[in-house]
Amino acid sequence: MRGALPALISAALILAALASAGTARAGLTVGVNDDAGQNPATAGWFYPTLGAEGLTDDVLTLRWDDGSPTSIPNQASLTTAIGLAARNGVTVELDLFPLHSQVFTGGSRCTPSSDPEGCGNTGEIEQFAAWTGQVARSFPTVHAFVVMNECNQPLFVNPQWDASGQNQSAEICGRALVAAYDTLKAVSAQNFVWGVGLSPRGNDNPGAASNSSTSPVKFLLDLGAWFHAYVAKTGRTTPLMDGLDFHPYPIPQSQPFAQGYQDVDDASVSNLPRLYQAFYTGFGGTPQPTVGEQAGGGLPLSLNEVGVQTDSTGHAGYVGTETSANAAGGVIGQFATEGYQAGWYLQMLNLVACDPNVRVLNIFHLVDEASLPGWQSGLYYVDRTPKQSASAVHDWIASTGESCQGTLRPWTPPGIPAAPAAPTAPLPPSRTRIIAAVDGRLRIFDTVTHRLRRVLAPFGAAYTGPLSVALGDVNGDGVPDIAVAKGAGSAPAVTLLNGKTDRMIWTSAPFPASITGGLSVAIGDLEGVGRADLIVGTGAGAPAQVKVFNTKTHALLETLSPFGTSFRGGVSVTAGNLAGGDTGDLIVGSGSGMAPTVHVYSGFTATLLESLQPFPSSFRGGVSVASGELTGNGKADLVVGTGPGSTAEVRIYAGLTRARLWSSDAFAPTFTGGTAVATANLTQGAAADLVLATGAGGGCQLKVLDGRTHSLIATFLGAPGSDVTAVAAG
DSSP, rough: OOOOOOOOHHHHHHHHHTTTTSTTTTOEEEEEOOOOGGOHHHHHHHHHHHHHOOOOEEEEEEEEOOTTTOOOOOOHHHHHHHHHHHHHHHHEEHHHHHOOOOOOOTOOOOOOOSOSSSOOOEEEEEHHHHHHHHHHSSSSTOOOOEESTTTTTTTTSOOOOOOOOOBHHHHHHHHHHHHHHHHHHHHHHTTEEEEEEOOOOOOTTTTTTTTTOOOHHHHHHHHHHHHHHHHHOOOSSSOOOOOEOOOOOOSSSTSSSTTTTSSSTOOOOOGGGHHHHHHHHTTTTSSSSSSSSOOOOOOOOOEEEOOOOOOOOTTTTOHHHHHHHOOTOOSSSSGHHHHHHHHHHHHHHHHTTTOTEEEEEEEEEOOOBBBBTTTTOOOBHHHHOHHHHHHOOOOOOOHHHHHHHHSOOOOTTTTOOOOOOOEEEEEEEEOOEEEEEEEEEEEEETTTTEEEEEEETTTOOOOOEEEEEEESSSSSSSSSSEEEEEOOSOOEEEEEEETTOOOOEEOOOOSOTTSSOOEEEEEOOOOSSSSOOOEEETTEEESSEEEEETTTTTOEEEEEEOOOOTHHHHEEEEEEEOOOOOSSEEEEEEOTSSSOOEEEBBTTOEEEEEOOOOOTTOOOOEEEEEEOOHHHSSEEEEEEOOTTTSOOOEEEEESSOOOOEEESSSSSSTTOSOEEEEEESSSOSSSSSSEEEEEETTTTTTEEEEETTTOOEEEEEEESSSSEEEEEOO
C-alpha cells in the first residue's frame, strides 16, 4: 500500500529457510518494510534499532523510471544501507516495480484476445526486466526480490480492465513477473523472487468512478488462468515466482481481527486460506508450485506489508492532517491507541507463526511516516519514542524464537490429502552454548540454531535480580561448568553448576552479607593443574576486592585489592593465558568511578604483569573484560567493553601488550548502556569468536562476531525486556 491512502540471520539463513518451504516446521522471519533505512540521516539509528528489536528483515523500495530506464535511484545511499543492515544482522530485500502505473498499458484498455502475450507493451516489459537484472548485479549481496507491487490496484497497474470489462492487470503483471524472474535467476540462481505484492481488497467493478480495482482472490484466479495459457503457448517449465507476496492490511483497522474481511474475495491475516484456495485453483496443473501441504504445494507466503496506525497526538515531527481519523479509515478512538496496535500485532504474530505457509512477516514501518496522510503504523513515533508495540514485538520474538507456541495449522485444499513430508535430518545440537544471564535466569542457547535449550533459575524462582556468569571446566569431565553470582541488591552468593546435569557442585558466600553491590565471576586455571579455579570480584559500594578459590578443595588461594582499599566502584574479572606460560593469568577491570583501567596478574599471585587504560580517562563508567585466542597465533588476546555512560564500545588488545588490534561500536552509536563481553570457539575455526551482550536499555541483544575478521556471524535476543544482560560462551 506504499504511496496509497486507504480508500492500505543473514541472507543465507533466510534463503535456506525459504528453500525448505515444504517442511512444516520452518521458522518465521519477522522484519519491517521501511524505506527509512535508505535515508543517510536515519540509517545509523535505524539498523541498530532493528537489531535490538530482533527484527531481521527490511524491504526497501526501488522504482523503475521508464524515462531513465537504466538508472538505479539512490544507489549510493542504498549501498550504505545494505552494509549497515549486514552489520546489524538484518537482511535487505528489494521491492522492484514501475514508477508509473500506465507504463505497460499506455493507459489503454486492451482489445480482448486469447493470446497470453497480446496485452501489454512488450518493449517496456523487457526494459523493466533488464533493469531488475541490473539492480541484482549492482547489489550482489542481496538475494531476495519482490517483483511488482499491488498489481490489483490502479495506483500501480492502470487500467485494470480490458475493453470488454475483463481483468487485464493479471496478464500485464504476469508478463512482467515472468520476464523479471528469468532475468534475476540468470544473474544468480540464489536469487529468490517474491511475486505480485497483492493488495488485500478490491471492488471488482470495471465501471467504478474511482479506484476500479480487483479483489485479491479474483486476481489470483485470473493470474492462474493467464499462466495456464502462457504455458500452453510457450512450453514454459519453470514457475513465475518462488513465493507469494501479500499485503494484509485491515481496512478499516476497526474490523475484528478474527473476522477480517467479510467479502470472501478480500483477505486479511485471518482470511489467508481464501488466498491459498484461489492460488491452488488458479495454478494447479502448471509448473508453478501452489500453497499448501498437498503434492505440488509448498509455496511460501510473505506478508510483506501489514500495519495498524496509531494516533500521533502529542508527538513532534508530524505534518499534515490524518485522513483516516474516521469510521471508514478506522484510525479513531480505541482503534488508534498504542494498546490496540500492540494487541493486534501480537494476535497476528501468534497466528502466522503457526501457519507453515507464512515464512516472512514484515510490519509496515519501524518508524512512522511524518506525513499524516501516510502511514503511522510503525513501532516507533517519528521522534523515535517507542510505542507499546516495540516492546511487545521484541518480547514476543525473544520469548518464542519466532516459532509456533500452539498448534500448527497446515492447509490443504478440501478433499486433497497432504503429501508425505520429505524426511529432513534435524540439525544436531552444538557442543557449545551461549548463556544470557538476566532477571535471575540463565537462558542457554544453542550456538548453531540460537534456539533456547533451557532456562535455569540458579538462586530459585523468587530471585529475579541481575547475575554474573562464566563457563569453565571445574570437575575435569571436558564439559564447561557454570559459575553464576547474584548481582547488586542481594547478599553475595556464588553457585557452581555441573555443565552436564545443571546440578549444583558448590555454593558459597565469598564476602560478608553486608556487601550487597553484586559480584563478578570468572573461571580459569590459575594454578596450572588442569582444573579451573573460581574468581570472584566485588561490585560497587564496598572496597574493591578479588578472591580466587580452588574449586576442588574450596580453599581460598588469593585475595587482591587491585585498585587500592579506598576504591569502592567494583571490578570485573576474567582469566586467560596472555603471558603464554603454563598457568592462566588473572585479569581485572575497574568499575565505575575511576579512569578505566585493566590489570593483569600472573596466575593467582599478586604479581602485576601489565596495566593499561583501554578508554579515555574521562570515561568513568567501568569496563567489562574477557580473554581469548582471537588472532589464531597461540596466545590469548584481551577484550574490553565499556560500561554505561558513553557509546558502548569494544576493543581488542594483542596478548600481554598495549597494541590495539580492533575497536568498534558494540551496537549502535546512540546506545550508551554498556556491553558485556565473552569469547569462545563457537564455529570450530582456528580462533575464538567474540560474543557481546547489551547493558540496560539494549533489548537484551546478543551478537556473535568472528574473532579474526570481526564480521557479524549472528545476532539474536537473549531475553524479553531490556535489562542488563551478562553473557558467557563455551
